[in-house]
Amino acid sequence: MPEYCPITYSMKVLGSKWKIPIIFKLMIEDGQHYNHLKRMIGDNITNFMLTKSLRELEADGLIIRHDDHQVPPSVTYHLTPLGKDLAMTMNQLFDWGQELYSNKEKNSSNSIDHLKQQ
Amino acid sequence: MPEYCPITYSMKVLGSKWKIPIIFKLMIEDGQHYNHLKRMIGDNITNFMLTKSLRELEADGLIIRHDDHQVPPSVTYHLTPLGKDLAMTMNQLFDWGQELYSNKEKNSSNSIDHLKQQ
DNA sequence: CGGCATCCGCATGGATACTG
DNA sequence: CAGTATCCATGCGGATGCCG
Numbered sequence: 001m002p003e004y005c006p007i008t009y010s011m012k013v014l015g016s017k018w019k020i021p022i023i024f025k026l027m028i029e030d031g032q033h034y035n036h037l038k039r040m041i042g043d044n045i046t047n048f049m050l051t052k053s054l055r056e057l058e059a060d061g062l063i064i065r066h067d068d069h070q071v072p073p074s075v076t077y078h079l080t081p082l083g084k085d086l087a088m089t090m091n092q093l094f095d096w097g098q099e100l101y102s103n104k105e106k107n108s109s110n111s112i113d114h115l116k117q118q
Numbered sequence: 119m120p121e122y123c124p125i126t127y128s129m130k131v132l133g134s135k136w137k138i139p140i141i142f143k144l145m146i147e148d149g150q151h152y153n154h155l156k157r158m159i160g161d162n163i164t165n166f167m168l169t170k171s172l173r174e175l176e177a178d179g180l181i182i183r184h185d186d187h188q189v190p191p192s193v194t195y196h197l198t199p200l201g202k203d204l205a206m207t208m209n210q211l212f213d214w215g216q217e218l219y220s221n222k223e224k225n226s227s228n229s230i231d232h233l234k235q236q
Numbered sequence: 237c238g239g240c241a242t243c244c245g246c247a248t249g250g251a252t253a254c255t256g
Numbered sequence: 257c258a259g260t261a262t263c264c265a266t267g268c269g270g271a272t273g274c275c276g
Contacts, residue, residue: 006215007138007208013218015133017269020125034238046270051239061221072237073276082221089214090125092207097124100131103179103200135249152258164250169259190257191256240275247268255260 013060018045018053020090023062023079027087031066031076062086131178136163136171138208141180141197145205149184149194180204 014020018041025040026032032040038050054077057063062083068074132138136159143158144150150158156168172195175181180201186192 005139005142006212006219007142008215009219010211010215011133011138015129020129021123024123024125038238046272047239048241048271049269052269060218061225070237071276073239075238082217085214085217089207089210092210093128094124096203096207097126097128099200099203100178101124101127107179156258164252165259166251166261167249170249185258188257189256191259193258238276241273243271245268245270248266250265251263253261253263256258 013056013062014086016053016056018049019057021045022050022053022057023083023086024090026063026077026079026083027090031078034075034077037077057083131180132204134171134174136167137175139163140168140171140175141201141204142208144181144195144197144201145208149196152193152195155195175201 014023021041022037025037029040034050034054038045038047041050054063054065058065061080064078064080066076066078068076132141139159140155143155147158152168152172156163156165159168172181172183176183179198182196182198184194184196186194
């Protein structure tokens with residue numbers, strides 16, 4: 001059964017744990033090498049998950065894997081136009097995330113204020 | 119350890135399976151009753167998951183639960199301003215999802231074309 | 237350098253039955 | 257009508273080790 005809602009479909013493609021960080025890093029600097037990407041993400045991603053995520057992003061047409069066929073291996077990853085089109089949406093999600101966060105902070109401090117008044 | 123990236127934070131809040139459909143339905147028609155919402159989503163969501171999702175969305179400040187304290191029970195769910203602020207982002211994700219989908223279709227038909235040429 | 241193979245724990249989500 | 261309470265399956269993601 002196909003996925004009819006484009007939003008749900010987008011969430012499926014972007015929703016796994018490391019996809020957004022990867023795309024975000026490639027937006028900052030396109031054409032990064034595997035290990036450079038890994039270091040930028042923070043080194044807490046395993047090789048397995050990084051490779052898996054990159055292959056899926058490639059299959060979904062968001063990035064392109066460029067292999068120089070050298071020894072030692074040299075592979076770079078680039079955003080496709082489709083991948084780059086995510087920039088605007090990312091910015092909006094970023095802004096909304098900050099709003100969400102400050103909203104939560106506000107609620108927390110309200111609870112603290114409530115305690116202080118006792 | 120807090121979540122420092124607002125985008126990743128947003129994805130955590132919106133990422134579970136039924137959150138987006140729920141918000142989307144409330145955008146179409148705000149103030150829906152529990153069972154009406156359930157029917158609109160398609161009846162394949164269980165009571166357990168719907169309740170769980172609604173409670174989490176409420177805790178995150180995206181929706182408000184309004185209980186009329188009647189017998190029989192009458193409960194409606196409304197989007198908060200924060201929830202409504204998602205509309206623009208949703209629209210962009212919708213457009214991008216369609217782009218993503220047509221991109222995939224194109225690749226599929228290319229494969230078919232390739233086969234046809236043999 | 238840029239991966240892949242394997243095993244495994246745990247969280248997410250589903251099925252079913254029951255209730256104020 | 258609007259939920260709860262349990263139990264259970266699956267799959268995502270992590271840990272570790274090996275490879276061309």
